[in-house]
Amino acid sequence: MWGQYSYGILVVMVAAIIAFFALAREYDDFHKFLLLDLIEIPSLGVIALLGTDLAEALVLPGLTVGIAEQLALSQIYCVKEGIKERRVSRLNIEVVAIGDAPLIISILLVVYGILLSGFTGGGVAGLGLAFFFVSRGYKENLNMLEMASGISWALWIFAFFCFMFLPDYWFTALMCAAVGIVLKVTVKMSLVGTMWGEYRD
Amino acid sequence: MTDPIGGVPFYILEFGDELVYFTPYTITLFLLALTFTVLVIISRPERQIDIAFGGDAFTTKEISLSEMKFRRFMAIACGLASMGAMVTGDIFNFTLFTAMVGITNVGIVAAVKSPHVQDAAYQYGLVALCATVPLFGGAAVYAASTGSLSMIELMKGTLPAVPLIAKAMLVIGVVGEGMAPFYAAKAEMFRAPGAPYVIMCSLSSLLIFLRVAEVVMLG
Numbered sequence: 309m310w311g312q313y314s315y316g317i318l319v320v321m322v323a324a325i326i327a328f329f330a331l332a333r334e335y336d337d338f339h340k341f342l343l344l345d346l347i348e349i350p351s352l353g354v355i356a357l358l359g360t361d362l363a364e365a366l367v368l369p370g371l372t373v374g375i376a377e378q379l380a381l382s383q384i385y386c387v388k389e390g391i392k393e394r395r396v397s398r399l400n401i402e403v404v405a406i407g408d409a410p411l412i413i414s415i416l417l418v419v420y421g422i423l424l425s426g427f428t429g430g431g432v433a434g435l436g437l438a439f440f441f442v443s444r445g446y447k448e449n450l451n452m453l454e455m456a457s458g459i460s461w462a463l464w465i466f467a468f469f470c471f472m473f474l475p476d477y478w479f480t481a482l483m484c485a486a487v488g489i490v491l492k493v494t495v496k497m498s499l500v501g502t503m504w505g506e507y508r509d
Numbered sequence: 510m511t512d513p514i515g516g517v518p519f520y521i522l523e524f525g526d527e528l529v530y531f532t533p534y535t536i537t538l539f540l541l542a543l544t545f546t547v548l549v550i551i552s553r554p555e556r557q558i559d560i561a562f563g564g565d566a567f568t569t570k571e572i573s574l575s576e577m578k579f580r581r582f583m584a585i586a587c588g589l590a591s592m593g594a595m596v597t598g599d600i601f602n603f604t605l606f607t608a609m610v611g612i613t614n615v616g617i618v619a620a621v622k623s624p625h626v627q628d629a630a631y632q633y634g635l636v637a638l639c640a641t642v643p644l645f646g647g648a649a650v651y652a653a654s655t656g657s658l659s660m661i662e663l664m665k666g667t668l669p670a671v672p673l674i675a676k677a678m679l680v681i682g683v684v685g686e687g688m689a690p691f692y693a694a695k696a697e698m699f700r701a702p703g704a705p706y707v708i709m710c711s712l713s714s715l716l717i718f719l720r721v722a723e724v725v726m727l728g
Contacts, residue, residue, distance in 0.1 A: 313653060324642060331639070337631065344638045351642040355649040362652065366601055370645045373608045377641065380612055381634040384619045388627040 316357045324350035341381060348374045414440035422490065430490040434497020441498060453495050460491030513664045514726040521598070521661060528598035528659055534723055538716050539595040545712050546588030549581065552705045579620045584706040587613035591713040595720055600658040603724060604648045604682065607717050611637035611686035614710045640685020647678030655728065663728040671728035683721040687714030 327347040334340050351374075355366050385391075414436040421433025463484050470481030515534030522529040531539070554577050560567045590613055594606035615634045618626055652658050654675060655668040662668060 317650075324646075328639070340635055344635060347639060347642055351645045354646040358649060358653055362658075363649075366645075366649070366652075369601075369605055370641075373605060373612075374638070374641060377608070377612055377634065377638050380615060380619070381631065381638065384615070384627060384631050384634060387619075388624065388631055 313357060313359075317354065320350045320353040320357065323353070338385065341378075341385060345378065348378075410440055418494075421494065425486045425490050427489055427493060430493025431497065433490065434494040437494060437498035453499060456491055457495040460488040460495070462488075464488035464492065515723045518661070527602070528661065529596050530598045530661060531596060535595050535720070538719060539592055542588055542591040542595055542712070542716055545709065546585060546592070549584045549588060549705050549709060554581075554705060576620045576622070580617055580706045583613050583616035583620075584709040587617060587709045587713050591716050594717050598660045600651050600660065600679075600724065601648045603720070604644045604679070607644060607683055607686045607721075608637075608641055610713045610717055611640065614687060614713065617706050617710055637686050640682045642682075643678040644682025644686065647675050647680075647682055650675035650678065651728070660724065660727055668728070676725045676728075680721055680725060683717055687717045 324347065327343065327350065331340060331343045331347065334343055352367055352370055355370055356363055358366075417436025417439070418433045421429040421431070421436060423429070424432060467481040467485035467488060470477055470484065474481075513532070515532040518530040518532045519536070520531045554572070556572070557570045558567050559570065587610060590606050590609040594603055594610065597603050597606060615630050615637060618630045621627065621630075648658065651671060654672050655663065657663065657668060663671070
């Protein structure tokens with residue numbers, strides 16, 4: 309096990325050194341910011357190499373902190389450069405926007421996510437929906453999504469009550485919690501896909 | 510148990526993943542962070558004055574109320590994160606609190622409208638973001654080599670020794686996140702008006718640096 313771990317950590321370290329080297333040679337502020345996104349990944353790699361449940365639990369806060377710092381920095385960058393809100397209605401990649409590809413990719417991701425279930429499955433399925441909304445532009449109202457979110461939350465709470473008061477039915481509770489969280493995370497992620505500011509065509 | 514570096518813990522709270530302990534060392538740092546947070550909450554911000562060289566003229570800088578409110582909020586959050594970093598007994602929680610100190614340090618100065626200050630804050634944020642790599646990496650190598658992230662377990666001296674590289678990564682991460690004495694442009698950030706809030710940047714980085722010295726000597 310130590311052998312695999314040390315090879316893995318060697319690869320990650322080399323990746324980190326390459327990324328830092330690129331950063332040291334870059335002088336444009338915005339490009340530096342993009343490179344930092346790349347540099348974040350080796351740090352998650354080092355944690356993931358632990359290969360235990362603990363690693364899974366540690367990757368999530370690590371990722372969250374990284375994203376929080378990037379959001380804060382991107383806000384500062386916008387203010388610093390005086391960038392105002394721009395009209396963005398959908399992802400502006402011609403190939404993606406016109407073809408059927410986003411639909412197929414989204415369906416694949418959603419089906420795979422539902423099969424995975426749980427938090428990871430919700431993340432994957434939500435990513436599929438987010439990608440779909442981003443690439444197609446968005447004109448629906450959010451009532452359906454909000455309702456699904458509410459039902460999944462209720463399901464989750466029910467599962468917790470089951471765990472606490474009826475421990476014999478743990479399997480039902482587990483299934484309820486898994487389905488609840490897959491819906492919840494999916495909805496959250498797909499809402500991210502529709503957030504392109506107030507201006508729409 | 511041999512006498513640990515920070516003194517014998519008075520009190521250990523183990524609540525699931527959360528592990529908090531107070532030794533004479535950490536309780537001193539905690540009280541310092543608490544005092545300054547209370548000072549930030551109750552104090553009134555300064556009005557910065559520019560004096561024209563060679564004459565009697567001076568001008569007062571105008572600072573909007575919303576800006577001050579935002580900075581006070583960030584300073585309080587910074588104080589809370591420092592307090593957390595002082596008393597936590599878990600290496601990974603320590604790194605998370607440290608990263609939060611880094612974010613709030615940027616936040617304290619980012620609301621200022623001066624372009625110089627914003628540029629410095631952005632560069633500082635870039636360095637803080639870089640520093641999360643060795644910070645989390647160090648914590649992960651701690652877990653990989655000793656099998657535990659608990660400082661109480663590391664104190665006992667029964668675990669395998671922590672490799673030097675893990676300690677070095679942790680220290681580099683903390684230096685990057687809250688680099689009071691190391692970052693020249695932090696002086697540029699201090700051109701931001703608002704006395705009690707800017708002090709929090711320096712104090713928090715000093716505190717996390719003092720704490721990481723203890724953490725590194727444990728294992």
